[in-house]
Amino acid sequence: MNLNSKIPEGPIAEKWTKHKFNMKLVNPANKRKYDIIVVGSGLAGASASASFAELGYNVKCFCFQDSPRRAHSIAAQGGINAAKNYQNDGDSIYRLFYDTVKGGDYRSREANVHRLAEVSVNIIDQCVAQGVPFAREYGGLLDNRSFGGAQVSRTFYARGQTGQQLLLGAYSALSRQIANGKVKMYARTEMLDLVLVEGKARGIVTRNLVTGKIESHSAHAVVLATGGYGNVFFLSTNAMGSNCTAAWRAHKKGALFGNPCFTQIHPTCIPVSGDHQSKLTLMSESLRNDGRVWVPKVAKPKLTAKEATKIPEEERDYYLERKYPSFGNLVPRDVASRNAKMVCDEGRGVGNTGLAVFLDFADAIKRDGKDVIEAKYGNLFDMYKQITGDNPYEMPMMIYPAVHYTMGGLWVDYNLMTNIPGLYAIGEANFSDHGANRLGASALMQGLADGYFVIPYTIGDYLATMPYTKVDTDHEAFREVESKLKAKLDKLMSIKGKQTVDDFHKALGKIMWEYCGMSRNEEGLKLAKGKIQALKKEFWEDVKVLGSQDELNMSLEKANRVADFIELGELMIDDALHRSESCGGHFREESQTGEGEAKRKDDEFSFVSAWEYKGENQAEELHKEELVFENVKLTQRSYK
């Protein structure tokens, strides 16, 4: 297979400008002759749908929630990066580009990342014009904060609800186009397969989640903006419905999957409280600006937060400050997470489960006063109290890492097109910009960059080569996909086994977290592969789905998603097994420095892993896209 990333020639800072000029255009009067399907209404999908419609294309947009406004993007708290340099602190497009490539541990494409940094500035302008109420300073100009250990203040925010406000902005633009008749919105509708005609993506097959009706939709191009797959781990900070089905089914139709094992584990989440746990709640990273992370020097089993206040200073180990004097509590996410795991593995974890560390604000409150801390983090402190019953003004918080984001996703070229002509992937659904580790406040930036400022250009280059002719949904390609899908749903309903869908999802999550979570090794991964294969077999023999297909049936919806998670889980294991280096969020125990830090093997692994599906129960084939670094010099990251 020829894996062509289509990176334009020329100096990095000119590639995108030149490329925009070189791409073919669709005449304004002809745009209405093209139909585009957008699956997803999060930041990426809503912004792309609205922008396509404004240009004149006919858009059909899909989401599984009851309204496009509820996509998982709504939950993002911290903020969005942009190289505006409003603070005059030395930020620039080049610095944002550099930080992102370095932060991704040199496993992303330079050209994509530079473009991301370039368009970041337009995003903020766009959102403000839409009425997004970003935080402001007394002079009326926009406020910024430093986020996730960045050395400059480039993060724009709207209280602790940045994702919500950005999504509502994109949703308002989308709503305007729905009213104009240029977007037809299908809520509570799930894409269950992709349809190819003569090798090109020409449509999708969906299930109406209320009536159960299976329907075909045809278009000239299909854009997947379906988010990440963190829920493969069962417990994650993702919304309950976030899933990999659209991407996975496209993968099974030939789209390559890039770097599936690259997962981000966020260091500051509320720890698991028991078996009933259904999801994990993130405590914003901004807390690490003032909170100090510690555990007791000597193990104290089941230490509570209240008891912790009585532990004298000399018996505490502020391990991040001790090991990384220059970054301290602000080390990147992967480093903070791994260290929390390490101290808990040593038996020094706290709380009932021993799987937690303290995040302590006592010093900050003493230094700045309770008022100042409340003004900064009041809503987060309230949220913490709401969930745990503990008051963080009086005792330390307990936190533990949790799965948060997936850097991996469908492989795309510079135009954000997968290897299937006419099939695009944007937002968290693609693999493209974050390498092996994503920096804080960069996912919102990427979703909106892709949707507002990249794909509206690049899709034209493709459509300009396409005839206007539409494919009828009566075409045999649609009929065939529909009937296979129906057979699959029939099969799921007919098993009538003994275990619930959640039983399987939890079992999968345990395997993935144990063997393919914060730290991975060859032996464990091999063991996990066997376990997942067995789980898959068991699922298709013993899953229990009640009700019928032609009604609102949430067990059936979940069964479909879990079936795909199991298969993706196996591919993640293969990928983690193959990549025997450590990089970013992927820590292979066999590849570490003397001090226990991640060690990359640039000679062997400077490439994107792009996996090709080969058929049911067949090993997938690995393709490599070599990464070429012309601008950023590769170094081992050091936060000492």
Add this chain to the structure above:
Amino acid sequence: MNLTLKVWRQKNSADKGKFETYEVSDISPDMSFLEMFDVLNEQLVNESRDPIHFDHDCREGICGMCSMYINGKPHGPKDAITTCQLHMRSFKDGDTIVVEPWRAKAFPVLKDLVVDRSSFDRIIQAGGYISVNTGGVPDANEIPIRKDIANEAMDAAQCIGCGACVAACKNASAMLFVSAKVSQLALLPQGQVERKSRVENMIAQMDGEGFGACTNTGACEAVCPKEISISNIARMNREYFSAKVSSQKV
């Protein structure tokens, strides 16, 4: 703890629906209300009974999807939180808890506790936006906004569109929801150009969807998980009258 649950069951929008009673035991006070429902649903599936359908997604109080009417109050007994943020420590061992869907003409029940809130989307489509296309907008700092005004706009913008305000209102009025969006955009300089047509169009759509009139009982504000202030309704009324006075359409 052990609890008795009386839950509204309705097969689909055509079905009449009725309450059914369930017992759950060994519920931990650390569970969220929805996790307690997960436990009940697992129990039902194991007994081969149809699980209770309810809407939920983020489970952290921001997507606006969860929507249970618990013991006569949208989102349950505690103020300023959504159903998914409610924890079982707010209840006592032996309690009986009654759970119903949102009830309003403009929110038809789809199944059990799941309702159709697409009327809210259509109200936004009628004018809840600023008409700017992607690109071609001024630099963000060319539109300075006073901090207090930006804050007030943000207070209104926090609405999560859950519909608790409608469910709490005896008239099933959507005024709090609509006024939050109208206020946000009327406060901001970017929203001025369409200020008049926006409020008129959104109110016309709201009326057309079958939401009731506002009689100022304040029930909406009291149950709003985001504490959206009823002063937004007063602002919207002023906006509406001034639009009407100057409008050609009167």
